[in-house]
Amino acid sequence: DAGVIQSPRHEVTEMGQEVTLRCKPISGHNSLFWYRQTMMRGLELLIYFNNNVPIDDSGMPEDRFSAKMPNASFSTLKIQPSEPRDSAVYFCASSPRDADNEQFFGPGTRLTVL
Amino acid sequence: QQQVKQSPQSLIVQKGGISIINCAYENTAFDYFPWYQQFPGKGPALLIAIRPDVSEKKEGRFTISFNKSAKQFSVHIMDSQPGDSATYFCAASFYTGTASKLTFGTGTRLQVTL
Numbered sequence: 507d508a509g510v511i512q513s514p515r516h517e518v519t520e521m522g523q524e525v526t527l528r529c530k531p532i533s534g535h536n537s538l539f540w541y542r543q544t545m546m547r548g549l550e551l552l553i554y555f556n557n558n559v560p561i562d563d564s565g566m567p568e569d570r571f572s573a574k575m576p577n578a579s580f581s582t583l584k585i586q587p588s589e590p591r592d593s594a595v596y597f598c599a600s601s602p603r604d605a606d607n608e609q610f611f612g613p614g615t616r617l618t619v620l
Numbered sequence: 621q622q623q624v625k626q627s628p629q630s631l632i633v634q635k636g637g638i639s640i641i642n643c644a645y646e647n648t649a650f651d652y653f654p655w656y657q658q659f660p661g662k663g664p665a666l667l668i669a670i671r672p673d674v675s676e677k678k679e680g681r682f683t684i685s686f687n688k689s690a691k692q693f694s695v696h697i698m699d700s701q702p703g704d705s706a707t708y709f710c711a712a713s714f715y716t717g718t719a720s721k722l723t724f725g726t727g728t729r730l731q732v733t734l
Contacts, residue, residue, distance in 0.1 A: 510663070537719040549664070549709065549724040556718040597663050607652045607713050607720035611663030 508532070510612035512598050518618045524586040527615045530579055531600030539609060540573055540583050541597040549597075555581065588619045623647050624712050626725030633732050639697040641728045643710035646691065650712035652720065653686065655695050658707045658727075667708070668695070700732045 511530040519525055531538050539554040553563040555575045563573070570589070575581040585592055595616050599609040625644045633639045645653075654669035670677045670684040670693065677684045681700075686693045697704055710725040 539722075548726045551721065551723075554719055554721070561718050562716070562721070599663070601720070607654070607715070607722070608666055608669075609722060611656075611665065613661075614663050 510598055510600055510610055512596075512612040512615050514615060515613065516616045516618075518620065519588055520620050521589055522587045523619075524584065525588045525592075525617060525619075527583040527596050527598075527617070529581045529583070529598030529612060531581070531598070532602075532610055533579070534602060535600035535610070536578070536603045537601045537606050537609075538575060538581050539599040539601075540581070541599065541611075543595045543597060543614070544593075552583070585617075588617075590619045593617055593619050623723045624710060624725045626710050626728060628728060629726070630729045631731070633697075633700045633730065635700065635702060635732055635734050637700050637732075639700045639704065639730055639732070640694060641708055641710070641730075642692065642694045643712075643725050644690075644692045645712045647712070647714070647723075648691070649714040650723075651715070652713045653684070653693050654711050654713070654722075655682075655684065656709040656711060656724075658709065664709055697730075700730075702732045702734060705730055705732050 513528045540552040542550045552565045553573045558575045573583045595614045597614045599611045601609045655667045656664035657667045658664040681698045683696045707727045707729050711722045713720040713722045
């Protein structure tokens with residue numbers, strides 16, 4: 507079974523541009539999490555979904571960040587407009603219904619905003 | 621407010637030695653304590669986990685010790701190998717009613733030398 511799939515793996519963009527990160531969770535998992543990892547702040551939970559519904563977005567840093575989960579197999583994290591301080595590795599993770607505290611992480615998207 | 625404190629920040633251990641990483645938490649609502657292992661360029665991967673009703677759990681060369689009264693837990697890596705060189709994160713979670721929300725420590729970079 508494939509793990510969590512994220513795309514793109516690397517993204518370089520200029521300040522002010524819109525960035526969209528994509529995630530396909532493991533089939534059958536019903537919770538999905540978006541994290542951001544930086545040297546300064548470590549791993550931060552941005553938002554999580556349960557059964558495609560956003561449950562807690564208190565970790566989203568600003569209104570420039572938005573996330574959607576239109577169906578059980580796809581989620582996006584959008585940054586508009588992007589800023590250099592958004593440069594980080596963004597991880598998507600999913601967890602199954604019967605073991606929802608076991609989160610499986612994707613390989614991440616390394617975002618660089620110039 | 622950092623709810624999970626991890627130490628040391630970095631650790632160098634000789635091959636065959638014991639690696640010890642410690643974590644402390646504040647929120648008594650936490651009920652699940654996993655450890656994640658992250659290699660460069662990869663997402664964190666669940667290594668081993670423990671619940672508060674158990675004081676110790678061993679899986680292969682990895683052992684978690686848990687002290688509920690002190691609100692501390694640690695991982696011991698016995699017979700450390702160069703392949704164990706990675707960043708290790710402790711975490712703690714509690715069930716929100718819809719999903720389990722993980723709070724991560726700041727990470728420990730382990731280097732196992734020959």
